[in-house]
Amino acid sequence: MPLIQGQKPTACLALADGTIFYGKGFGATGVTEAELCFNTAMTGYQEIMTDPSYAGQIITFTFPHIGNVGVNTEDDETANPVAAGMVVKWDPTEASNYRAAGELGDWLAARGRIAIGGIDTRRLTRAIRARGAPHAALAHDPDGNFDVEALVARARGFAGLEGMDLARDVTCAQSYRWDEMRWAWPDGFTRQTEARHKVVAIDYGAKRNILRCLASAGCDVTVLPASATAEEVLAHNPDGLFLSNGPGDPAATGKYAVPMIQQVMKASDMPVFGICLGHQILALALGAQTVKMNHGHHGANHPVKDLETGKVEITSMNHGFAVDSQSLPSGVKETHVSLFDGSNCGIRMADRPVFSVQYHPEASPGPQDSFYLFERFAASMDKVASDA
Numbered sequence: 001m002p003l004i005q006g007q008k009p010t011a012c013l014a015l016a017d018g019t020i021f022y023g024k025g026f027g028a029t030g031v032t033e034a035e036l037c038f039n040t041a042m043t044g045y046q047e048i049m050t051d052p053s054y055a056g057q058i059i060t061f062t063f064p065h066i067g068n069v070g071v072n073t074e075d076d077e078t079a080n081p082v083a084a085g086m087v088v089k090w091d092p093t094e095a096s097n098y099r100a101a102g103e104l105g106d107w108l109a110a111r112g113r114i115a116i117g118g119i120d121t122r123r124l125t126r127a128i129r130a131r132g133a134p135h136a137a138l139a140h141d142p143d144g145n146f147d148v149e150a151l152v153a154r155a156r157g158f159a160g161l162e163g164m165d166l167a168r169d170v171t172c173a174q175s176y177r178w179d180e181m182r183w184a185w186p187d188g189f190t191r192q193t194e195a196r197h198k199v200v201a202i203d204y205g206a207k208r209n210i211l212r213c214l215a216s217a218g219c220d221v222t223v224l225p226a227s228a229t230a231e232e233v234l235a236h237n238p239d240g241l242f243l244s245n246g247p248g249d250p251a252a253t254g255k256y257a258v259p260m261i262q263q264v265m266k267a268s269d270m271p272v273f274g275i276c277l278g279h280q281i282l283a284l285a286l287g288a289q290t291v292k293m294n295h296g297h298h299g300a301n302h303p304v305k306d307l308e309t310g311k312v313e314i315t316s317m318n319h320g321f322a323v324d325s326q327s328l329p330s331g332v333k334e335t336h337v338s339l340f341d342g343s344n345c346g347i348r349m350a351d352r353p354v355f356s357v358q359y360h361p362e363a364s365p366g367p368q369d370s371f372y373l374f375e376r377f378a379a380s381m382d383k384v385a386s387d388a
């Protein structure tokens, strides 16, 4: 519920421009600073908070009912929440759902993540849209003692996502195999036992459901850390290379990820498929450029047009940088655009099975979701094998 008059606020959100919001704290106590974005999805707050692409960001949820279905053991996209904090309109009611294994507030507290409720998220969202994603500090103190000037100073002190290399922070420490497939009725998660393709997936902050989609599309997946070199990738003798989603500025991976991709593509004709950060890094490796957006795309209702079929998909997205379509070199075609702002959402090479999309095909809510992209990747590996 929002604060009632006379109630002492227990959380404070300070923006770098000095704007202050007071509310009711839940989750962990303490202070955190990050870029502040907004997400318009109506469901999936647990997946959103555990999406590694949100490292360095506090998320404002525009949908008011957050926390009402609690948290469960199956919906984490990675072991711990990665988003720095959450801002919501109502503080969560008691969880009500047959899958709930706990309350959102306890779950956040156990994972060191701060949340603030009772915020006019509409006002805040309009400010983010108008002025661009601000830097912010979020504090939760049950005694309600806030040094507002110090919080504004912390918000101003946040270095900003531009130039920030966060993929290295959230990537796996060691390589591992992945065989769990997508959830399906009635057996839930099952294992891939008849894989047809060997795929190396580079983990820049990979979401579990993306790896599940690869397994479901018939891939035997070996996940390698973000710093993997071309030699390390090629040593696995894969049929295809997958580039995952991840946080931070794609241009900051220019010293390791970009040359790795260029060298693999020079040494081999294997299909390459990238999603989100993977899409942006692939574009950089092909010679294009990326730009920081005003407030990015974060939600589950983003219309994207496939320029080759004319079809529009309703997609799930989370990105604050974009590939500059004006910078695409010859031989690289723009395949998808956002119908919100015309920004680039997909590319492919004209003469090789190398393609990528900006959105999250594993989580897009269209009638048949966008799983066909994983099947396209598998089909391109089949084709290379049959041509050989």
Ligand SMILES: NC(=O)CC[C@H](N)C(=O)O
Binding pocket: 053, 244, 245, 246, 247, 248, 249, 250, 275, 276, 277, 278, 318, 319, 320, 321, 322
């Ligand atoms: N979802 C992602 O992989 C995000 C990519 C990149 N960090 C961005 O903000 O644009």
